[in-house]
Amino acid sequence: MTTDQQTLAVIFGGPTVEHTISIRSARAVIAAADPQRWRVLPIAVTRDAGWLAPAESAELLARIDAGADEEVVSPQPLSALEAASALADCAAAFPLVHGTWGEDGVLQGFLETVGIPYVGPGVAASALAMNKAASKPIFQAAGIPVAPSLAVPLIAWRQDPIAAQRDAAQLGYPLFVKPSNGGSSIGATRVESREDLADAFRAAYECDHTALVERAMLDAREIECAILGNAQPRASALGEIRTARSFYDYIAKYEDPNTELIVPADLDPEIAERIRSYSLAAFEAVGAHGMARADFLLAPDGELWLGELNTIPGFTSASMYPRLWEACGLSFRGLVTRLVELALERARCAENLR
Ligand SMILES: Nc1ncnc2c1ncn2[C@@H]1O[C@H](COP(=O)(O)OP(=O)(O)O)[C@@H](O)[C@H]1O
Ligand SMILES: [Mg+2]
Incomplete structure (x- = not known):
């Protein structure tokens, strides 16, 4: 490790429908991270929220590079306490778990309790x-x-699905029905007419306790x-x-x-x-x-x-977020460095407020 190098944990995988995409994002970020600045510590999370030790995570990425399945499995995941201790020596973490658990403040709250600066918004902003x-x-x-919309909690749907459908239809067809907390368009349906509305609500409730109905543009x-x-x-x-x-x-x-x-x-x-x-x-x-x-x-x-x-937008080299910055003259490598610097800067500001 050179003297200027700091350890950066890259956390990926996770209990989300976007697990595979997260692994792709992590591989791209790890490949782009400037080796002069960052010693990357990969930390994989399984689909059932088990943590893998850094060495095991690195082996997993090597297997994926060699063509294995993009899936994190571990017979013996670490406990959250052990994961916290693996993270404790890092200068910062780059959470790359997309969707619920990783992007909604849950992982961010864990990193707050561990006391490690992390890339991206904090707990409340992520959750909102x-x-x-x-x-x-x-x-x-x-x-x-924003789109004219109506939020229908599952409890209201269960009490009176007919009223929920009548209220939704007031927005005018076609409609979109989607989980309020969701991503990757999973559980989202474009509804052309009344016959498909109830199924669209059910699909949204597979993913979340609140369905959001929007008029389609x-x-x-x-x-x-x-x-x-x-x-x-x-x-x-x-x-x-x-x-x-x-x-x-x-x-x-x-x-x-x-x-x-x-x-x-x-x-x-x-x-x-x-x-x-x-x-x-x-x-x-x-x-x-x-x-x-x-x-x-x-x-x-x-x-x-x-x-x-x-x-936590997609971070593969073909993803929109890094491509938009490349169009502004900021390379993927420069972007990763900037994001970690911003994480460190924000942690210093929080420290000064205490
Ligand atoms: N009100 C709407 N009008 C037209 N298209 C919509 C509307 N809402 C969602 N969509 C379509 O569905 C996609 C996914 O919806 P979005 O709200 O972005 O959910 P997700 O978080 O799953 O990406 C959008 O990119 C768009 O193609
Ligand atoms: Mg979207």
Whole structure:
């Protein structure tokens, strides 16, 4: 280890539907991390939230590099206490577990208790951003346009599913029904008519206790903006996602080779500026730090809705977040260094407040 090198834990896998994607993100971040600056300590998490020791995690990544399955399994995972002690000597951690448990404040809270600085937003901002029903009124209060919507808790659905469907239909078809806490479009359905509404609610409740119903934006373009920074965050160039499918569903995200990521997006400069300014406003509204990716829907008439703020965006080399910064002249390697520096800076500020 050179004198300037600091240990950076990269945490990946996890009990989430985005487990495999997380492993891909971690491999890309580890490959990009500047070896002069960071000694990477990989820490894998199994699908049932068991932690793997760094040596075992490194072996796993080597096996995956050699072509093995992208799956973390361990006969003898560490306890959370043992994982905490493996993390204790690290200068910082880079949580790369997407979705619930990793992106919703749970893992961030664990890192807070261990006392280790970490990349990305803190507990409350992560939890809020992950919860679409909770973040929507916060975005609205900040003057950011969002889809007309209705949140239906499972308890209300169980009490009166007919009333829930009647209220949802008031938004007008087509509708989207999705889990409030979810990701990768899992449990999200585009509903064209009344016959499919109940099944769409049931699919959402497979993933979360609250279903969010939104009016669909027709012929929407999907535009994404990356945000980076702490007290003075910056908004990146914009990217567009194009899919031939009826919406940007799981297959379009991870399996369909025809899905296109276009960077930079071809946009009217005034609309692009609005998107960047809404992205920064959304980041501030939930109290985020470090990084996030804001996803928008843009209608042919220029109407704009913020769909969601992702606090641990995809990090493979083909992913939108690093590509947007590359378009702004910041390399993947430079981005990883900047994110860890921001994590360290934020921890120092928190320390000064005590
Ligand atoms: N109100 C809406 N109008 C049009 N398309 C939508 C709407 N809500 C969701 N979608 C489509 O579904 C995708 C996934 O929805 P999103 O809310 O981003 O959930 P996730 O967190 O699973 O990505 C979006 O990228 C978009 O293609
Ligand atoms: Mg999305």
